[in-house]
Amino acid sequence: MNFLSIFVAVPLLMLLGLWLVKDQKGIRAVMVAGSTVLLIAAAVLTVMFLKERAVNDAEMLFTASFDWIKPLHIKYSVGVDGISVAMLLLSAVIVFTGTFVSWDMNKEYFLWFTLLSAGVFGFFISIDMFTMFMFYEVALIPMYLLIGVWGTGKKEYAAMKLTLMLMGGSAFLMCGIFGIFYGAGGLTMNIVDIANQTNGAHAIPVQVQHIWFPLTFAGFGVLGALFPFHTWSPDGHASAPTAVSMLHAGVLMKLGGYGCFRIAMYLMPQGAQDLGWIFLILTGISVVYGAFSACVQTDLKYINAYSSVSHCGLVLFGILMVNQVAATGAVIQMLSHGLTTALFFALIGMIYGRTHTRDIREMSGLMRIMPFLAVCYVIAGLANLGLPGFSGFVAEMTIFVGAFEHADTFHRFLTIAGCTSIVITAVYILRLVGKVLYGTATNEHHLHLTDARWEERFAVICLIFCIAALGCAPLWVSDMIGTGVAPIVDHINTFVTNASFNPFMK
């Protein structure tokens, strides 16, 4: 067994452990032990990867492949590049902190939570389309029960909507995978093989790419909250229990962006070059529309959910620019958004657990009542609006610099429109902070509330540390990501855009 499979094996062992233990202490012990092992494994992997990368310039490192379903050329293949290492690190951090945030939950909750994380880790390590797709769906379905059973508000509606929309996306995706597989000759499911046309794969015919690229991209785009398929996201995030919101906004939505980049664009480069403009417009709408929607919401979670739509839009926006700088920025944005949103949702969950309301009109002056949470909330807000020193600044800056490299009016216009989202983000974040945290406390029920407990503080501090670290020393991360982005971007750019497909480019 390749050691990358640890990332799937550990959650499976955790499932077994959870099944066996009886009391809350045992559950916590299993969860903390397992998620710590995952975190350490991710850290060790990062070090090993950087060492190996210095001497080995293969596209995927630590690859291994086992025959699974031979007649259909399906293999269990794993391997990592700079992007997936970064994503694994992010997932490990979020799962680790998520465990502490959901300290009081029961056994079944953790069972589904762990299954979800197994899916996420499996997705990021696999380089076989079938394996990847399987893990993708494994990560989706536990959400239904996690939201439906342990959620708040209109949870049944939100859970059903989320599950059906995401599964609808994966239906298109499955078709796209068939299109790619048979388009490339039907001899290998390995992503790298198909892209480099080795092991019997040949170039996918252009007209085939034109059919399946939009479907595949939209399929992943549903999870990446691409406008107009984003509507599951606000409802889902608002109803989900805290740690699930964290994991979902923090990691799961990244599956969408990662898949768009790694499968849709990488394997169908001509399709991406010709038809990418459609999605570029849609993501531009996501970015601006998400930010404006966040301005008018009064529920803390809805504000953050729309903010996620806007920031995840930037991820897709970055990768669709198809150049080294913007795509690297997009991956950093995945990390940054994952961490900040997780922090946001963790804090909102903690505040909601105390005030029992998320309506900003009913809260004010929380800074005096729960100073720790309030200060952290301010930090999260500033990180989210892209203050230098935090991760958000690095990510957005890189994306927009990269996007500006395109000199034509179409890309310029969209870049400028996207940039406005930074200003709008500042509007809703500052308004929120001023309203909820500062001022005098008007609601007397809130006066006797307590500040965060130790496990909550621990989780929050971990996340803030990561955000600040990423913001202050982005270079090693962006270098690592750059090594992963470069072959993909170069591969796509060997194909020339056929401008006749884009009415705005004439």
Add this chain to the structure above:
Amino acid sequence: MDYSQFLFMREELSLLAVILIIFLADLFMSKEPKEGEAAKGSKIGLVACVLLGIHTLCNLVPCCGMEREVTAFGGMYVHTAMMTIVKSILNVGTLVVFLMANGWLGREENRVKQGEFYLITLFTVLGMYFMISSGHFLMFFIGLELASVPLAALVAFDKWRYESAEAGAKFILLALFSSALLLYGVSLIYGITGTLYFTELGAMLIGLNENLLLAVLGLTLFIAGMGFKISLVPFHLWTADTYEGAPTVVTGYLSVVSKGSAAFVLMTVLMKVFADTTLASQWNIGLFWLIVASITIANIFAIQQKNLKRFMAFSAISQAGYLVLAVMGGTAQGMTALVYYLLVYMVADLGVFAILNVVEQHSGRIRMDDYDGLYETNPKLAFLMTLCLFSLAGIPPFAGMFSKFFVFMAAFNAGYQWLVLIALVNTVISLYYYLLIVKAMYINKSENPVPAFKSDGYTKVALVICVAGVVLAGIIGVGYNYIDTFAYGME
């Protein structure tokens, strides 16, 4: 006559032996109740399960000269290795049905006729065996009738219940009607060619010119007749009522074993007899629309059902659509996908029926809102039900996702991309209604939930078989790889 030909039929002979032993055992084991005394149950159920289990194990995989295609009785009987696999799947399904039937047959009304249940069921299995292995339309028809007429008796087994008797009547009438259609189609084919042997028909139907229309008409009637057996829309109208009225155990049997064998036979006959290019394109078009209609309409109806047996009926119709999707193009890959789908669908569907049955036996409740809060009272059953439903809906890591993936892949490879897309969109709809049950069990609260109870040992064994299949059949790819070695397609 060369009596060694009988050796090629060892599966049929072995099953016949099992039937005879059970018949004799039942004769000696059951005692006629005395006047004014309640009937006593016998241990015939155990005997039947053990015998069928032995039969299943003995004929599990093709071996000892059965790996190749053999023909006996001048072409009346044809056997390929793939047929052994299909028969094994039917055996396992029947075994699970027998295991879950025990609690129901132990009821006072049914005690006197326990043995009959096993006998009738095994006779239908024997009919399916002959239907699968037939090389001649007459043989095929006898097998088909043996497989469907006794089923009516099974459907009406709870004769003290009005609905059961009604369902039996509906079933027999429509089964006969469909048989008549099928026979008419066969007679048209006979009129063109003058033979009923599949191999000769396959050769003679190639390149027809003046009789093409007649052949297409015969083909259409044949597909319509089979459509009744597989319950494809628009030939599905009997399904919901029959499934609802029949005893739950029999419903499970109908929706899996009977339907699955018919789907496989549809594929082999179409491939062998209607292999001509023009005819093949005709049946592909026909099946295309049948599949679209079955999947879509059944899904829309399933959403509205409140009675779970009716619900499972529509779910079974839509699953039949996916099953027939593998027939498209008549490829070897499709055949593997079909048999594998059958296996996976069988374990998942029978798992659901085992739970429906055990809940019905203990509380007499079968409506969807009766399942509200089942998780609170019977968490294990609710969990197993969730696994089986996820598998039916095609959620990984359970086997259902693998089987769906392979079926879609086969149809995609055969060139039916848009059909695959339609089917995929429909899986999302089906996920919605499967999740409704999960929602009822886990999320809905009920003031009067099904009380906690302990299932009997037989049901537990049945559930273990089903859940093991649901969890392992997909992840362990060996099953598909093994089945694929026996697959064959049209040239």
